[in-house]
Amino acid sequence: MSTTITIRIPKELKDKMDKNPAQWSQEVRTFLEERVKQVEMLKNLQKIEKRADERKTKIDSTILIRKDRERQT
DSSP: OOOOOOOOOOHHHHHHHHHSOOOHHHHHHHHHHHHHHHHHHHHHHHHHHHHHHHHSOOOOHHHHHHHHHHHHO
């Protein structure tokens, strides 16, 4: 199943497109598919980062350093 979308572009751009024939529909379709993949990956990375931050052990390293120094003396 497919659907149709409409976009508005400047007349100058349309004129340039007419002078440089290409499969513009396919070009736009490919661009949109890649862009959607990028956005989805970014959202997934943000979810992963959030979960990773929640898993981090929060400890004050100065306490560990002081304990280690106490053992060495």
